[in-house]
Amino acid sequence: MSKKLSINDIANELHVAKSTVSFILNGKAKEKRISDELTERVLKFVKEKGFQPNQLAKSLSTGKTKMICLMVEKISDYFFSHIAFHLEALAYKNGYKIIYCSTENDPEKTRQLISLLRARYVDGYIITPPVGIESEIKALINDNLPVVLFDRYLPDISTDYVGLDNFKGTYDGVEYLVETRAKKIALVTLASDQTQMIERHSGYLAALKKHQLKPLILKVAFENDTETTVKQCVQFIKDNPGIDAIIFATNYLSLSGIKAINELGLNIPNDISIIAFDDHDVFNIYNPSITAIAQPLDEMAKQLFKTLLDKLENKVRLKDLSKLIIQPELILRGSTKKI
Amino acid sequence: MSKKLSINDIANELHVAKSTVSFILNGKAKEKRISDELTERVLKFVKEKGFQPNQLAKSLSTGKTKMICLMVEKISDYFFSHIAFHLEALAYKNGYKIIYCSTENDPEKTRQLISLLRARYVDGYIITPPVGIESEIKALINDNLPVVLFDRYLPDISTDYVGLDNFKGTYDGVEYLVETRAKKIALVTLASDQTQMIERHSGYLAALKKHQLKPLILKVAFENDTETTVKQCVQFIKDNPGIDAIIFATNYLSLSGIKAINELGLNIPNDISIIAFDDHDVFNIYNPSITAIAQPLDEMAKQLFKTLLDKLENKVRLKDLSKLIIQPELILRGSTKKI
DNA sequence: CTGAAAGCGCTTACAG
DNA sequence: CTGAAAGCGCTTACAG
Numbered sequence: 001m002s003k004k005l006s007i008n009d010i011a012n013e014l015h016v017a018k019s020t021v022s023f024i025l026n027g028k029a030k031e032k033r034i035s036d037e038l039t040e041r042v043l044k045f046v047k048e049k050g051f052q053p054n055q056l057a058k059s060l061s062t063g064k065t066k067m068i069c070l071m072v073e074k075i076s077d078y079f080f081s082h083i084a085f086h087l088e089a090l091a092y093k094n095g096y097k098i099i100y101c102s103t104e105n106d107p108e109k110t111r112q113l114i115s116l117l118r119a120r121y122v123d124g125y126i127i128t129p130p131v132g133i134e135s136e137i138k139a140l141i142n143d144n145l146p147v148v149l150f151d152r153y154l155p156d157i158s159t160d161y162v163g164l165d166n167f168k169g170t171y172d173g174v175e176y177l178v179e180t181r182a183k184k185i186a187l188v189t190l191a192s193d194q195t196q197m198i199e200r201h202s203g204y205l206a207a208l209k210k211h212q213l214k215p216l217i218l219k220v221a222f223e224n225d226t227e228t229t230v231k232q233c234v235q236f237i238k239d240n241p242g243i244d245a246i247i248f249a250t251n252y253l254s255l256s257g258i259k260a261i262n263e264l265g266l267n268i269p270n271d272i273s274i275i276a277f278d279d280h281d282v283f284n285i286y287n288p289s290i291t292a293i294a295q296p297l298d299e300m301a302k303q304l305f306k307t308l309l310d311k312l313e314n315k316v317r318l319k320d321l322s323k324l325i326i327q328p329e330l331i332l333r334g335s336t337k338k339i
Numbered sequence: 340m341s342k343k344l345s346i347n348d349i350a351n352e353l354h355v356a357k358s359t360v361s362f363i364l365n366g367k368a369k370e371k372r373i374s375d376e377l378t379e380r381v382l383k384f385v386k387e388k389g390f391q392p393n394q395l396a397k398s399l400s401t402g403k404t405k406m407i408c409l410m411v412e413k414i415s416d417y418f419f420s421h422i423a424f425h426l427e428a429l430a431y432k433n434g435y436k437i438i439y440c441s442t443e444n445d446p447e448k449t450r451q452l453i454s455l456l457r458a459r460y461v462d463g464y465i466i467t468p469p470v471g472i473e474s475e476i477k478a479l480i481n482d483n484l485p486v487v488l489f490d491r492y493l494p495d496i497s498t499d500y501v502g503l504d505n506f507k508g509t510y511d512g513v514e515y516l517v518e519t520r521a522k523k524i525a526l527v528t529l530a531s532d533q534t535q536m537i538e539r540h541s542g543y544l545a546a547l548k549k550h551q552l553k554p555l556i557l558k559v560a561f562e563n564d565t566e567t568t569v570k571q572c573v574q575f576i577k578d579n580p581g582i583d584a585i586i587f588a589t590n591y592l593s594l595s596g597i598k599a600i601n602e603l604g605l606n607i608p609n610d611i612s613i614i615a616f617d618d619h620d621v622f623n624i625y626n627p628s629i630t631a632i633a634q635p636l637d638e639m640a641k642q643l644f645k646t647l648l649d650k651l652e653n654k655v656r657l658k659d660l661s662k663l664i665i666q667p668e669l670i671l672r673g674s675t676k677k678i
Numbered sequence: 679c680t681g682a683a684a685g686c687g688c689t690t691a692c693a694g
Numbered sequence: 695c696t697g698a699a700a701g702c703g704c705t706t707a708c709a710g
Contacts, residue, residue: 006702006703006704007703007704007705008703008704016680016681017680017681017682018681018703018704018705019680019681019682019683019705019706020679020680020681022704022705022706023705023706026705032679032680033679034679034680035679038679038680052454052457052458053458053703053704054399054458054460054702054703054704055458055459055460055704056395056398056399056404056459056460056702056703056704057399057686057702057703057704057705058703058704058705059395059686059704060393060395060396060399060685060686060687060688060702060703060704060705061685061686061703061704061705061706062686062704062705063686065395067438074424075420075423075424075427076420076421076423076424077420081414081415081416081420081423082415084414084415084420084439085413085414085415085441088414088439088440088441092440092452092455097438097440097455097456097459098438098439099406099436099437099438100423100427100437100439101427101431101436102424102427113431115391116431116436117436118391119391119392119393119394120394120395120436121393121394121395226623226624252620255620255621255624256624258624258626259624259626262626280621281591281594282594282619282621282625284565285565285594285595285597285598286621286625287597287598287601287626345686345687345688346687346688346689347687347688355696355697356696356697356698357687357688357689357697358689358690358696358697358698358699359695359696359697361688361689361690362689362690365689371695371696372695373695373696374695377695377696392687392688393686393687393688394688395686395687395688396686396687396688396689396702397687397688397689398688398702399686399687399688399689399701399702399703399704400687400688400689400690400701400702401688401689401702402702
């Protein structure tokens with residue numbers, strides 16, 4: 001490796017103290033009352049040589065790494081990979097790098113990941129927490145590390161949080177279906193005790209109750225492969241004749257559900273209307289296109305990063321918590337009837 | 340922050356030299372002929388206290404960060420986010436963390452990213468290079484940093500590379516379509532000078548030539564939004580009556596193309612057969628399901644990581660380059676006729 | 679305005 | 695087998 005320039009080399013070449021160089025590089029020239037002439041000269045030299053200060057050394061002495069950890073359920077999921085993309089732009093603009101990792105909803109894996117990231121001294125954490133890591137999150141917070149939870153939260157601990165109004169999502173979905181004269185409205189959801197799923201469930205129940213309709217729910221296992229889910233959906237629809245609308249609690253459940261409906265030879269939306277929770281590129285292209293309860297991805301990412309950055313830059317005190325509930329958007333498409 | 344334990348604290352508490360602790364922690368106890376008894380005692384203490392050595396300090400003195408950079412075109416794309424997921428598992432298993440970033444095919448952005456990552460001293464790079472960053476890649480290699488390109492390569496420089504046999508992908512696709520008696524086989528691709536797109540283009544042309552068919556190609560801009568692409572596809576199909584099959588050079592092009600075909604009221608596969616390059620979850624679920632030229636994601640990620648790790652661990656000399664061409668898999672589904 | 683010095687928490691020859 | 699010491703490349707009081 002062609003020996004890299006260090007702050008020391010620069011100091012030597014220019015016959016100044018390395019502290020002086022350091023101050024100039026960190027924009028403290030004025031503050032330290034270093035002459036404009038010298039400042040100029042150092043900056044020029046640095047630019048010419050394309051000098052990049054060693055971040056490792058910097059981190060070791062400042063204790064700041066300018067890295068944040070993005071810990072999601074699964075980086076390849078549509079929702080999370082899009083959040084990752086939006087976060088990336090914001091992070092880089094502010095001088096931060098992102099290390100990602102996937103919890104796969106496994107608390108033990110998550111514990112290990114947190115421990116690894118702590119050894120790296122990342123400055124802050126954005127986490128979709130699996131149930132069961134309350135104490136690790138608490139430990140992070142106790143050590144004054146900024147943590148923002150998103151997508152779902154942990155009811156037993158208070159933290160910064162950015163998430164969707166999931167309740168309103170399904171509630172509005174049911175309301176719309178009722179307006180299209182649906183009578184037998186089912187919910188297909190995951191057997192999950194995560195808050196976002198519970199809220200979607202509650203929103204559904206609340207809206208049905210308001211309209212004095214009977215709930216009809218299928219819960220499928222998180223671990224299911226597509227095929228199994230499709231089978232369970234087929235069976236569910238067969239077992240409950242007359243279902244005229246289904247809300248699917250995640251976008252991938254919707255895809256399986258649609259496949260099931262196709263297999264049964266039923267028509268969307270004439271026989272069954274469909275609403276998907278969480279939008280997806282393909283919903284717009286699918287035939288028929290799929291009505292969805294969309295999470296505003298860029299808005300969520302923006303709020304997520306802002307919440308974290310406010311803490312990182314001490315614009316907000318660590319103790320002061322913010323909870324941001326983003327409003328979902330019901331995007332009407334071809335899988336539901338017109339009112 | 341509750342003061343973290345350091346190797347020094349441990350040495351003091353246990354009344355041994357910190358070098359001794361360091362050796363034990365790094366598995367050099369035997370080599371340095373440290374007594375089993377002492378080794379035992381230190382390890383036990385470390386485990387009890389949950390001590391994690393500071394990676395920053397470690398990196399600064401060893402010059403290794405155990406971090407790799409994954410630089411893809413766009414992290415939210417289906418292909419890249421899935422590669423990211425598979426790579427993550429491999430990296431963490433081997434003690435590496437991954438920093439991701441998206442080039443968005445912008446050479447200038449890519450240059451900046453590389454410069455930033457260099458300041459972080461990441462140990463190695465996995466990159467889908469945009470055209471125009473040849474000299475930066477060369478600089479990395481000159482500085483003895485392991486670099487593996489994937490998905491597309493840079494013809495002017497030789498590097499480690501893992502990629503698909505793109506030529507064979509479209510070639511086989513055409514062959515299959517010909518067997519289903521298609522006569523007028525079109526290609527919808529991106530206006531791109533990236534190698535993977537050029538290869539897909541060549542494979543298409545070669546197969547058509549073999550069967551003495553006339554090529555029929557639509558190139559759309561990379562920057563297009565879906566709507567524009569759909570419009571251009573509609574126009575293309577109208578302008579070329581009698582097209583009975585289309586190969587789309589990427590999965591997202593396929594989705595737009597399908598939408599166009601639907602808008603024209605044509606039936607898949609009776610009026611037009613469809614083959615998508617690059618598989619996608621939804622292709623299996625779509626109605627009709629979509630025949631695809633699949634890139635084996637886990638295999639690619641595995642080879643990608645292995646190539647990099649071999650270099651990182653000096654199992655292969657830096658100068659010795661490997662090119663791995665993964666074979667595509669034609670997955671027959673409902674959007675093409677049966678033979 | 680500038681310079682010498684300690685410190686961040688590790689690793690690793692080197693001496694005993 | 696073990697310990698003292700230098701070094702990785704920065705930052706930042708402190709003294710002048």
